[in-house]
Amino acid sequence: MAKEKLKEYAIIGKPTPNVDGPAKVTGEAQYTIDMTLPNMLYGKLARSPYPHAKIISIDTSAAEALPGVKAVITGKDTPGGKYGLWRRFRELSDQECLATDKVRFIGDPVAAVAAVTEEIAIQAVELIEVEYEPLPAVFDPDDAIEDDAPMVHEDFPSNINATRHIEWGDVDKGFAEADYVREDDYVTQPIHPAALEVHNSLASYDKGTGRLTVWSSTQSPYFLQLGLSDALKMREGDIRVIKPHVGSGFGGKNSTMPDSVNAALLSIKTGRPVKIVYNRDEEFQTTEHRTAQHMRIKLGLKKDGQIVAMEVKTIVNGGAFTGLGATDLYLTGTFITMPYKIPNYRYDGVRTYTNTVWGTSIRGFGSVPGKFCAETQLERAAKDLGVDPLQIRKMNAVYPGYEAPGQYTFESCGLLPCIEKMETRVKEKWPKLEEDEGIGFAAFAYMSGGIFNWIDTPYAFSSAHVKVNIDGMVDLYTQASDIGQGHNTVAAMICAEELGVGIEDIRLHLGDTAHTYTDLGAWGSREVLMNGNAIKDAAAQVKNKLIEVARLKLGENIAYDLVSKNKRVYLELRPERGISYYDLVQDAIRANDGVPITGVGHYTPHNKGMISPAYGTGIMAVKAKTDKETGAVVCQDILVVHDCGQVINPLGVRGQVEGSIHMGLGYALCEEMPMDEGNVLNPSFVDYKILRTRDMPEIEFIEVPTYEPNGPFGAKEAAEATIAPTAPALANAVFQNTGAEFVAPVLKPETVLKAIRAAAAKKQGK
């Protein structure tokens, strides 16, 4: 068989407008927040004002007496199920429906109310009397692991939620052989995903059948089904989760959260539909964020810049629960090595429980804090060694077939061509710099979906069901989640390409656990590769059935290859001999005793290492201007050279790259969540700064595609990688211009000014 390679397709690779476009630009797209049901009640949660306290008593009588209140529940009214994403290790299923014995962070829910209006529900919450006995609390991860630290969870000594050790090669020998060794400390800040649609859920319990239906703003209907099953102690199959359009997630909507659980409990109790909608303050104070890390990296290089050894230690401020934090800890240890050849490597990561809201899997998870540290350190090392910043990245770049022993393998990899393209383009684009300007680089790589099965599913990681009807229309059923990234369009494109029909022939049926086979949802850039493979598999099964009928009809010898393209099935070598797809479908269904032609496809990675079947790679350059008097940094221009395998939809890829960079630049310039004893100090869009229209530079974007053998049509991860290099590339631009070194990503004027002065003092000291 000929080696598969990049080629021209009818649909794949062509700019394709979003299939959800008309619904989204007319306001017709329905999000959970837009939904109501007849007889619906409004739920609200009573939350702890303390970061750590024993619950002595809860008096709900005044709330219950308020006219319009239909139910009030506390921890003792719940089935007592604990839930979390790390289901494989049940002790990490650490979330409760409502706190029973004690609260663990400010905002931990202790009671829930259902009332006929939201206003009455809010009043009722205020009438709930909770007597607390405040307990000593811990907020800093370094304090949390002390022997005498207060314990957040009784079964976890020293508040150690998870640890991870990764090692390959001989690290001590590597450092002994190094010509140059440096160690740097970093402290990265927490940031919030800040999706515009808040967490909200609508639950409706049918007493007659004992079945529950939940609509929710979620990234993964399946994860929510499992979370609810654990929390409510119900059978998975009795819980139907429906995901309408989602006002984005960015990683913050993977976990089952108290909105869904308590809407469900209140619906079970009242027999009426119940909806819980968080407000923006609850969103910032009580929903998951990107964790802060205290990181130390030791890096050893040869004189010419070749990396010989790396050692990373990190301690993560996990907060009150696990979420996807334990995965984030593992991925931090692997992504920090990418995309470089590191012959000797050691990582030790600790995730601590503390009395703050907890951290999880925010966009680019496992890569963003670590890459800031590693890429700024590499820049400093290059400068000390007198090696060009692009040269040092090129010399250490991973290549096709590179294996980090026992961890990961890059099958396709366009990193070297990307760096070479960057070398020429950067000279053309910015031939001359002003005195206050600098250019910074950072290389990147990210997974195409995770291999890990902490959720403990017995099902395929992704599935798709394709059904062709008598009129040729194709029904594609999949649980894969489009939360804004454009996967619905990709799904339709892959299905149409494989079947040889038009995108307008595909009807999508999405996000309903009752009507779709399992998919793990939208996280870790997994849908294109994993769901894409499942769809391609299902569509190929249908296509092959149609081709068999065509073969009979055309009377062709088996030696002739038939293809399905542009709504015709024909002989590849004699295209004039063929049959219309629409006629063929009618014959095939009649020949099949009237049963529509179907295929169920699936994908689960096997023997692909510990992380992912494939990795997107590339390199970013940022041009920035620094005012040395005020410390103000302006990001002027961004250039990305990028390998995402075969591009499926160029419009979607560009959109995702732009969006990732926007979030990365926010991380670099203004986004942070200062906390005082567990209290988030900026819980609104007034005080939590997200970059606005005027803050964004234009982004030049160059594709250097490769063919990824593990992906559908050669596709792989397409953009999430580009969040991580943004902050270090900006910091490196400032470093190149001023010598300023940063221990944290937020380049606020005061931080920059201090760093510039420290660099000047260091220079004078020499």
Add this chain to the structure above:
Amino acid sequence: MKKQLNIVVNGEPRELYVEPKTLLLQVIREHLGLKGTRPACDSSSCAACTVIVDGMAVKSCSILALQVNGKEVTTIEGLAEESQLHPIQKAFVDNWAFQCGYCTSGQIMATKAFLDENPDPTRVQIQEALDGHLCRCTAYNMIIEAVQDAAKRLQARKAEKGAA
């Protein structure tokens, strides 16, 4: 004590009775069931809920319903013309100017009010006009391109109508 509110919404006269504290956003979403106008911030700081009141872009969460008594309100549902997408809506679709779509109604309504006043804007003018509109997905560049494209489409349509 509820008061009478007479407004024209998307061309249809509506008579309602609302509490004085009721926000225009609540009237639009809850009383009229027009869910395309969406809340996101609780603090008048994201502009997702923008609608047009007598030609001006207004954050519907930041104005009392009774303040618009006697006025004309256009929401995203009132923009498409005779079941055809408005040129701004088409430009947003063709330029991939949204991802999750949650802030899109507000972006499009602000664009409508802006282009009505500034038919041939520069990039900087567009950035200034949409600066209050938070988008967590797109990085704005593809929105700006959609607005530029929409301006061209509207001018072409005007020229066509002029010629006819």
